[in-house]
Amino acid sequence: MYWSNLAGLTYDKPISNTTYDGKHQDLCEMDYKAIKTICDQVPPRTVSRTELLEAIKAINTGKSEDIFDLLSLYETSNQGCKIGHININAVACADDIAVLSDNPYDLQILINHALQYSQLHHYTLQPQKSVIIEVDNKTRKATNHNCVFNLNNQEMPNVTSSSHLDSSSSWYVITKKLLYKYGFSDIFQFLDNPPSKYEWKKLVQKKMDSYWIQRITHDCRFYSSLIHLNCDAFLPRNCHPIIDLKNDNNPSKGALSIGIKLKMVTGTYMTQAKRASFTKHESPTCKLCDEDNEDIEHLLLKCKILENIRHPFLKQLDDFLIKETTISFYNIKTDSRLQLILDCSKINQHQADIILNKKVEQNCELISRKLCFALHSIRARTIIQQKEKKKVKLKI
Ligand SMILES: [Zn+2]
Numbered sequence: 001m002y003w004s005n006l007a008g009l010t011y012d013k014p015i016s017n018t019t020y021d022g023k024h025q026d027l028c029e030m031d032y033k034a035i036k037t038i039c040d041q042v043p044p045r046t047v048s049r050t051e052l053l054e055a056i057k058a059i060n061t062g063k064s065e066d067i068f069d070l071l072s073l074y075e076t077s078n079q080g081c082k083i084g085h086i087n088i089n090a091v092a093c094a095d096d097i098a099v100l101s102d103n104p105y106d107l108q109i110l111i112n113h114a115l116q117y118s119q120l121h122h123y124t125l126q127p128q129k130s131v132i133i134e135v136d137n138k139t140r141k142a143t144n145h146n147c148v149f150n151l152n153n154q155e156m157p158n159v160t161s162s163s164h165l166d167s168s169s170s171w172y173v174i175t176k177k178l179l180y181k182y183g184f185s186d187i188f189q190f191l192d193n194p195p196s197k198y199e200w201k202k203l204v205q206k207k208m209d210s211y212w213i214q215r216i217t218h219d220c221r222f223y224s225s226l227i228h229l230n231c232d233a234f235l236p237r238n239c240h241p242i243i244d245l246k247n248d249n250n251p252s253k254g255a256l257s258i259g260i261k262l263k264m265v266t267g268t269y270m271t272q273a274k275r276a277s278f279t280k281h282e283s284p285t286c287k288l289c290d291e292d293n294e295d296i297e298h299l300l301l302k303c304k305i306l307e308n309i310r311h312p313f314l315k316q317l318d319d320f321l322i323k324e325t326t327i328s329f330y331n332i333k334t335d336s337r338l339q340l341i342l343d344c345s346k347i348n349q350h351q352a353d354i355i356l357n358k359k360v361e362q363n364c365e366l367i368s369r370k371l372c373f374a375l376h377s378i379r380a381r382t383i384i385q386q387k388e389k390k391k392v393k394l395k396i
Contacts, residue, residue, distance in 0.1 A: 070117045079106035104147040182207040209236045225267030230346035257373035265342045313371035341368040
């Protein structure tokens with residue numbers, strides 16, 4: 001049975017069903033450990049039923065009616081889910097109840113119980129929270145998904161998730177999720193031995209840094225447009241080499257150039273080939289030379305119209321590389337040349353025999369930044385001039 005399978009799961013052996021929320025299971029495990037730690041520290045005390053009822057009433061002050069009797073009613077009911085002989089037809093958290101059933105007739109009876117109880121105690125069931133969530137059951141493929149459930153003669157909405165069940169804005173839940181996200185699996189040791197403010201800040205920073213380094217370097221690999229960007233150079237609180245203005249002797253102009261360079265290296269610069277891939281009637285052919293498709297390689301290395309602009313920068317780059325590494329820019333493969341211009345800190349991953357030290361990388365970056373900006377400016381200006389000439393011709 002589905003529910004007995006679910007109950008038989010352990011933390012180390014998550015369910016194979018892909019729709020199962022493993023993260024939620026981990027969070028429940030943290031809850032369980034927190035409650036167990038508290039119980040281990042405080043000796044158990046016998047309380048009477050009256051004391052318990054008073055305590056629940058105190059929790060619910062200003063909220064809805066106490067649901068203790070409703071839960072007792074569910075406990076004695078034969079409807080709903082069971083694990084062996086144990087009734088699990090209702091799961092309660094404070095004054096919220098999730099009613100569980102593997103057949104629609106039982107579920108409607110359980111809903112009716114809740115409605116009758118609310119009418120008897122003169123409170124209203126929140127319509128926002130009163131929803132149906134259908135869970136697929138692998139063993140029952142022919143589950144009827146078209147069941148209609150009624151609450152007080154109103155059809156209940158059928159939803160895929162309930163906001164009040166899976167996202168809480170309570171401080172405890174948010175803290176718990178943050179701790180889980182940044183890998184504080186050993187949070188209980190901090191309760192026993194609280195660290196100093198300095199130690200705690202240092203630890204939090206370390207955990208957050210390692211999370212984001214891992215996340216960014218991992219996720220970048222799935223974006224084909226970032227193929228030229230050296231994602232491994234990401235360091236929290238540090239500028240990536242391609243946006244670092246420290247070594248630029250003209251930072252205000254450098255800042256302008258960075259925007260263009262960033263677009264080119266992240267594959268978002270609007271070349272004609274890119275524009276054509278988005279627009280049906282647009283041609284991918286370069287508007288400057290009209291000879292080849294204009295992609296980033298054509299713009300940076302091949303377009304003949306831009307050769308006069310390109311040459312002095314590439315000459316400077318070549319002289320510098322020969323001096324520092326004995327490798328000529330013009331002797332390396334086209335792919336590597338493109339990589340060197342877009343993000344030279346990744347050139348080693350591209351062509352293993354080219355190893356640049358930090359100083360050489362910084363200088364290459366400055367030259368290529370200026371090159372990209374110059375090519376972009378002349379390209380934009382030429383296209384505008386062409387458009388104006390066309391307008392004049394049309395008038396004539
Ligand atoms: Zn061209």
